[in-house]
Amino acid sequence: MDIIGYFASVFIGILLGLIGGGGSILTVPVLVYLFGLDTILSTTYSLFVVGTTSLVGSVFYFKRGQVDRITVLAFGIPSIAMVFFTRRFIVPAIPEHLFQINSFDITKSILFMLLFALLMIAAAYSMIKKQETSSVPVTKGKPNYIFLILQGLFVGIVTGVVGAGGGFLIIPALVNFLKLPMKTAVGTSLVIIAINSLTGFLFSLHGTEIEWKFLGIITLFAITGIFIGMALSKKINGKRLKPIFGWFVLVMGVFIVIKELFLT
Template identity: 65%
Template sequence: MEITGYSASILIGISLGLIGGGGSILTVPVLVYLFAVDTVLATTYSLFIVGSTSLVGSFSYFKKRWIDIQTAIYFGIPSIISVFLTRHYILLAIPEKILQMGSFSLSKSVLLMVIFAVLMIFASYSMIKKDTAATNPQKNTSLTAVILQGTVVGLVTGLIGAGGGFLIIPALVNFLKLPMKTAIGTSLLIIAVNSIAGFGFSIGQNHIEWKFLLSVTLIAIVGIFIGSYLSTKIEGYKLKPAFGWFVLVMGVYILFKETLINQLM
């Protein structure tokens, strides 16, 4: 399983480098199911892996001026505040055992994985559906809406350790009308800042296995270099639907496993 886990880790970086998102949606399932990491600890590890990988990947976009710094700030500040509040208050306030009804038991770990699975299913829809931004133009959204979206992304990042690229990129392209490559670069920077800040907020709450964490992170970073290279040869939007279907299958599997299979075992 560990060999499979390390092999899957490279896909995290490839996805982030190629389409600017989706990698973080793979990280927690890889850690939980392939490396047998506790779910809450996996969300902390995910923040470091995704944050470090996205930061490295954002450098090439920054050099090419494919990052909108102003948008990143508008998204980033409310996101960081939201991540802090989520990691320090909301996540800690969830009890380890939430509900017990007969043979059915709902634990904190199961709840987080169910939330993760539902978000994967929603994320897959945004990847699979045909982009209608060019044929159905929308007005630029207000600053208030951008701040609200940043807050939601921070909540998702803080709660389940996902960078939220699947939420950020549609907002940047459809509402702020950023070109796709600029949206990807800006998304990587926002994900990096959110995730690294979230890891910093959580570092005192868990015992960190640094050797393991750094090894997975380095493999994911190799993946983002591959993804960034491939992005110069392949348009990411062409691969998004296929990746979206993969995320959908994974989301349905996790939802089924956590709510039915685990309860029967």
């Protein structure tokens, strides 16, 4: 299972490099089901893996001038604030045992995995649904900063609770509402994901015992994957792969719901 987990880590990086988002949503299931880690610890590890991998990938977009710095600030500041609040106060405040239905005990771990499954299903819908295209060139208008701040707060909650980068939420917002070119949206998204995830990891270190060697190896595999993904993005249209990956994520999300509720 460990070997499969290492291959899956490379796959996560490939998806981040190829489509700019969505791949990170597989990190927690990989850590929980393939490496057998605790769910809450997996969300912390996921923040480091996703954040570091996204940071490496964003360097190339910075060099090409495909990162919108104003959007990063407008998104990043409220996101960081919400990640801090979520990881420091909300996650620790949730009790280990929530309630019981007959003989079935709903625990904190089960709750988090169910939330993650719902997020995966939402991400799958975002990737599967047909995007309308237009032949008319799109001009970038004045950013709606209120929308950016609200979106940043929501992404911060998602990142803080389940340890996912939220790229599937960020990229559509940047393209559809801010009219950023796709490449710039991907680069900007990677920077936002890196900031949110790494700060979330730092906020989670208090009282958490980190196995740095294992975490470093997983991250190295994911970074290798993002290099492969960025190389493939020059030859493969990531938009065409998104629906296929979306169906895969949907199946995974449904599987998690079934496993946590009926096979635990």
